[in-house]
Amino acid sequence: MPTVAPLDLDGHCVAATFVADVPHFALADGHVHRLDHGHKSEKVHDGLLAATTDLASSRLVTGGEDGKVCSTKADGTSETLAELGRKWITSVACGPQGAIAYASGRNAYVRFADGKVKEFVHPRSVEGIAFSPKGMRIGVARYNGATLHFPAADGKPTELEWAGAHTGITFSPDGNFLVTTMQENALHGWKLVDGKHMRMSGYPAKVKSMSWSAKGKWLASSGAPAAIVWPFQSKDGPMGKAPLELGTRGNMMVSAVACHSADDIAAIGYADGMVLAARFADQKEVLLRRPGKGAITSMAWDKEGRRVVFGSESGDCGVIDIAG
Amino acid sequence: MSEAQTQIPVTVLTGYLGSGKTTLLNRILSENHGKRYAVIVNEFGEIGIDNDLIVESDEEIYEMNNGCVCCTVRGDLIRVVEGLMRRPGRFDAIVVETTGLADPVPVAQTFFMDDDVRSKTKLDAVVALVDAKHLPLRLKDSREAEDQIAFADVVVLNKTDLVDDEELRSVEATIRAINPAAKIHRTERAGVALDQVLDRGAFDLSRALENDPHFLEAHDHDHDHDHECGPDCDHDHHHDHHHHDHGVSPIHDVTVQSVSLRGGEMDSKKFFPWIEKITQAEGPNILRLKGIIAFKDDPDRYVIQGVHMIIEGDHQRAWKDGENHDSRLVFIGRELDAEKLKRTFEACQAA
Numbered sequence: 001m002p003t004v005a006p007l008d009l010d011g012h013c014v015a016a017t018f019v020a021d022v023p024h025f026a027l028a029d030g031h032v033h034r035l036d037h038g039h040k041s042e043k044v045h046d047g048l049l050a051a052t053t054d055l056a057s058s059r060l061v062t063g064g065e066d067g068k069v070c071s072t073k074a075d076g077t078s079e080t081l082a083e084l085g086r087k088w089i090t091s092v093a094c095g096p097q098g099a100i101a102y103a104s105g106r107n108a109y110v111r112f113a114d115g116k117v118k119e120f121v122h123p124r125s126v127e128g129i130a131f132s133p134k135g136m137r138i139g140v141a142r143y144n145g146a147t148l149h150f151p152a153a154d155g156k157p158t159e160l161e162w163a164g165a166h167t168g169i170t171f172s173p174d175g176n177f178l179v180t181t182m183q184e185n186a187l188h189g190w191k192l193v194d195g196k197h198m199r200m201s202g203y204p205a206k207v208k209s210m211s212w213s214a215k216g217k218w219l220a221s222s223g224a225p226a227a228i229v230w231p232f233q234s235k236d237g238p239m240g241k242a243p244l245e246l247g248t249r250g251n252m253m254v255s256a257v258a259c260h261s262a263d264d265i266a267a268i269g270y271a272d273g274m275v276l277a278a279r280f281a282d283q284k285e286v287l288l289r290r291p292g293k294g295a296i297t298s299m300a301w302d303k304e305g306r307r308v309v310f311g312s313e314s315g316d317c318g319v320i321d322i323a324g
Numbered sequence: 325m326s327e328a329q330t331q332i333p334v335t336v337l338t339g340y341l342g343s344g345k346t347t348l349l350n351r352i353l354s355e356n357h358g359k360r361y362a363v364i365v366n367e368f369g370e371i372g373i374d375n376d377l378i379v380e381s382d383e384e385i386y387e388m389n390n391g392c393v394c395c396t397v398r399g400d401l402i403r404v405v406e407g408l409m410r411r412p413g414r415f416d417a418i419v420v421e422t423t424g425l426a427d428p429v430p431v432a433q434t435f436f437m438d439d440d441v442r443s444k445t446k447l448d449a450v451v452a453l454v455d456a457k458h459l460p461l462r463l464k465d466s467r468e469a470e471d472q473i474a475f476a477d478v479v480v481l482n483k484t485d486l487v488d489d490e491e492l493r494s495v496e497a498t499i500r501a502i503n504p505a506a507k508i509h510r511t512e513r514a515g516v517a518l519d520q521v522l523d524r525g526a527f528d529l530s531r532a533l534e535n536d537p538h539f540l541e542a543h544d545h546d547h548d549h550d551h552e553c554g555p556d557c558d559h560d561h562h563h564d565h566h567h568h569d570h571g572v573s574p575i576h577d578v579t580v581q582s583v584s585l586r587g588g589e590m591d592s593k594k595f596f597p598w599i600e601k602i603t604q605a606e607g608p609n610i611l612r613l614k615g616i617i618a619f620k621d622d623p624d625r626y627v628i629q630g631v632h633m634i635i636e637g638d639h640q641r642a643w644k645d646g647e648n649h650d651s652r653l654v655f656i657g658r659e660l661d662a663e664k665l666k667r668t669f670e671a672c673q674a675a
Contacts, residue, residue, distance in 0.1 A: 012410035028410035046376065049407055065376070065407070086368065087380060090403060105382050125384045125400055143386055143399065165386040165399050183399065183438075184388055205439065313410070 002277075002288045006318040009033055013311025015051035017300040019060050020074035023309040023319045026051035026062055032072050035319060042076045050102075054094035057303070061100050063089025069102045069111070082111055093138065095131030099151070101138050103129045108140050110151035118151045128168040134175035141169035141180045146190070148178075160190050162197060168208070173216035177237055181207045185223060187230075189237060198237050200230055209256040209298075213264050218244075218280060220257040220266045225249050227257050227268045229280060246278035247285055258299035258308065267308045267320075269296025275310055275320065292316040331446040332409065334418045335522055336431050338472040339453030340462055341424040344482040344514035346371060348453060348521070349421060353378070357518055362408050362415040364401065366423045377415055379404055383423060385430050388437070394607045394632035397434040402441055405434075409444040417522065418445065425468050428452075428475040429611065429631065435527075436634045449526035452476035452506075453514065456495050457486040463498070463578060473502045474580040474611045474656050477526035478509065485512045502580045505614055505654050529627050529638040580611065583662045585653045585669045589620040594672040599628065599635060602665070607633030609660060615653030618643070620674035628653070 012028040025033040030045035047065025054061060060072045061081070069082040069089055082089075084104050091103040098113030103126035111117045120140070128141035136152040143165050148158040160178065166188065168181035177198075179189040187207055189198030200221075207223035219238075220229045226248035230238040247254065247268040256269035264280040273292030278285045294314025301308055311317040339345045346369070352361055353373050362377040371378060386399040401420065408418065422431060428450055435447040452472045455462070462469035473479060479499055484492055492510070499508055509516045595617060603610060613630040617637075628637035643649060651673075655665060 014410070028407075047407075047411065065379075088404070088407065090407075105380075125382055125403075127399070127403070143384065164388065167399075183386060183397070183402070 001324040002286065003321050003324045004289050004318050005035070005321070006316065007033065007035060007039060009315040009317055011315045012313045013297050013315060013317050014048055015060075016298040016309040016311035016317055017051070017053050017060065018057055018302045018307075018309060019053055019072070020058055021302055022074045023307075024060055024072075024074075025309070025311050025317045026060060027315070030064060030066075032060060032062070032078075033317075034074065034076070036074065040076060042072065042078060044070050044072055044078050049088055049090055050092045052092055052094055053300075054098075054100075055096065061092050061094055063092040063102050063104075067104070069100065071100075082109065082117065091126065091129045093129045093131050095138070096133075096136065099131070099136065101129045101131060101151075103127075103140070108138065108149070110138060110149075112151075120147075120149050120151075120157070122147065127166060128180070130169045130171055132171045132175050133173055139169050139171060139178055141166040146178060146180055160195065162188050162190075164188075167206075168210065170210050170212070170219075172219070172232060173212050176235075177232060179210065179219060181210065187221060191235075191237060196236070196239075198239055200228075200238060200243070203228065205253055209254075209258075209269075211257045211259040211266065213259040213266075213280070214262050215264075218259070218264060220246075220259055220268075222254040222257055222269075225251065225253055227254050227266055227278065229266065244280060244283070246280070246283055247276045249274075255295040256297055256299050256310075258301060261301045261303055261305040263305065265305075267299050267301065267310075269299050269310060271295040273312055273314075273316065275299070275308070277308075277322070288320045288322070289318070331444060332412070332416070332418055333448035333523060333525075334405075334420060334435060334445050335448050335524075336428060336450045337419055337421045337453070338426060338428045338450065338476065339424065339480075340455060340458070340469060340472075342458070343424075343453040343455040344480070344511075345421055345453050348480070348514040348516070349419065351514065352419060352518060352522070355518065359417060359522075360415040361417050361419050363419045363421065364404055365421045379408070383426060385427075392608065392633075393429065394433070394634070395437065396430040397437050398430045401431065401434045402438050405441050405445055417448070419522075425466070426472075427468060428472055432475070432631050433634065436631065436636075447527045449477040449521070449524035450475055451478045451480060451521045453480045453482050454495075454499065456481055456483045456492060456510075459495050459498065467579065470502060470578060470580050471611065473499055473506070476503060476506045477524060478521055479503070479506045480514065480516050480521065481508055481510045482514050483512065484510045498578065502578055502582070503612075503656055504582050504584060505612070505656065527629065529629065529636060529640060579658055580656060581658065581660055581662070583655045583660050583665050585615075585651075585655075585666055587651045587670050587673050589618045589649050589674045590651050590672050591674040592619045592622070595619070598668060598672050602668070603630055603633050603635050606657070606660065610655055610657040612656045613654065615651070616640075617651045617653070618649035 015026040023035040030048045033041040045064030050063040067084040072078040087104045093101040101110045108120040108126045124143040140147045145161040165183035166180040185203040186201035203223035205223045209222040211220045226245040229244040253271045258267045268276045275289040293316045294312040299310045308320040381400040384399040388395040615628045617626040624639040627640040
């Protein structure tokens with residue numbers, strides 16, 4: 001039986017994740033909480049807007065309303081990587097070789113491990129930012145499409161056009177596909193080798209959470225009363241194929257998804273705080289957490305795939321041990 | 325499910341450069357009114373107040389789907405409001421300041437179109453600041469100045485000390501011609517009482533039109549009511565009101581018109597399909613619509629309001645004893661066919 005170790009915090013949880021195998025919870029008020037032989041917390045920002053871990057899960061990189069980009073380690077030590085004054089840092093991403101990227105207004109920035117910063121100015125707001133898993137490349141979600149930059153080299157960016165407002169962005173783990181969330185209730189994808197479009201629509205609500213399966217064969221997403229899981233096994237991605245619908249509930253929206261670290265299983269978080277795990281192969285479901293106080297906003301699996309951290313918009317967070 | 329969250333009211337402040345927006349904002353931020361405001365501005369610029377609830381945001385106009393104006397939103401507001409609302413309890417209300425040239429419609433539509441924004445906030449009122457001296461010039465060189473007035477619930481006619489009585493009367497008549505439903509406050513140095521611009525509930529169906537004598541009595545030609553023009557008001561209401569239902573206003577530079585309709589009790593089976601059809605077909609031309617509808621055999625007043633194609637309606641309250649069961653509807657927009665609207669509206673009346 002799965003067991004839940006609850007952590008009741010005060011405020012909206014922006015990100016729940018593992019840093020060096022320690023459960024971390026980044027809250028909108030700027031505090032980063034962790035469960036490391038007891039509950040500890042540090043105030044990192046005056047208002048936290050975005051958070052993500054680096055590729056090795058060795059540090060948490062956060063952006064705030066205070067215009068700062070910070071890096072926090074599992075021992076609670078924190079360092080300021082960048083400062084933009086009174087501007088909001090709305091999106092952060094971590095890339096290879098210790099590089100990070102962050103966005104504020106119409107600008108995207110890449111900061112290399114040596115502290116050198118490269119700025120990319122766009123005609124419209126940078127809504128989302130992500131690193132490609134291969135090479136030093138970032139993707140920026142923007143109005144009417146996405147822009148790819150190669151921060152280590154000079155040269156023109158690659159523009160991918162699709163009408164509408166693109167808000168979030170992710171590369172497939174093999175680097176072959178780019179997928180954006182949209183202001184409309186849809187995802188849009190590009191096959192990067194030839195720029196072919198993939199329209200993934202039919203959602204009843206905006207998609208706010210996406211997660212690639214461990215081997216990158218599936219992309220799970222929120223925005224419906226089930227986790228919508230698109231097949232990416234073939235070279236043309238999900239085109240012409242129906243997605244899986246996992247954990248379907250009558251009248252409750254999925255608000256967050258997180259794929260397992262090794263197997264084709266997803267943790268599915270709902271607007272009422274419930275968390276299920278569902279296996280892609282046979283769609284078998286296991287209840288991990290009963291409904292709580294607020295919508296699940298963020299989840300992550302540990303490296304071994306045994307524990308799930310979750311956070312909610314009401315602050316009722318926790319760690320689920322699958323094996324109990 | 326999370327406990328029901330109260331929706332935070334949002335006031336939208338429009339107006340040209342120099343109309344007094346910054347003065348008014350500074351008052352909202354500094355006066356001792358017991359409320360805390362988060363303010364979303366385009367540039368920190370002249371606001372000389374250091375306050376971490378002032379957020380700078382680039383105006384991002386996002387068209388959705390098909391590029392229709394009715395589906396245009398302010399993308400940056402979605403992001404900023406979402407961020408602010410993750411830390412509720414820090415403020416009681418939000419004020420959005422737009423740039424001088426801004427079209428107020430996408431701002432307003434954001435609060436109806438986006439589910440997340442809509443669930444956490446509610447549009448309170450659109451307030452337009454107007455420079456009494458320069459309005460005639462503005463109306464000549466831009467459509468935005470006109471749109472801002474046409475779209476407003478409250479017009480603050482500022483800098484009245486810079487014009488003489490006649491100019492002031494003429495400017496106010498122009499504003500009335502563009503928007504007969506707005507409240508007008510004459511001010512110097514944006515000195516309007518803050519409770520006249522904040523927490524107005526102009527989009528709240530239970531409050532909308534309740535305290536809106538100009539709208540309700542636009543055609544009564546009975547102007548003993550408590551009007552909104554200020555203690556020094558001496559203009560002739562009869563004169564002003566003659567513009568209302570004459571289609572395009574006689575003022576040369578004004579392209580916005582209003583059509584005021586009035587009828588008796590309506591047949592709901594005819595009215596709803598009609599308003600649906602009108603707003604679908606004419607949505608892009610309709611900036612605002614507001615109305616109080618009396619339905620036959622219905623003891624309650626029905627209020628309706630709209631922005632482009634978005635319409636909302638609800639029962640508001642019971643008709644009072646002795647109250648006339650009249651239906652009134654005002655359209656503010658461009659290229660409206662007044663004759664057709666009147667004819668088709670009247671055809672919805674109950675037999």
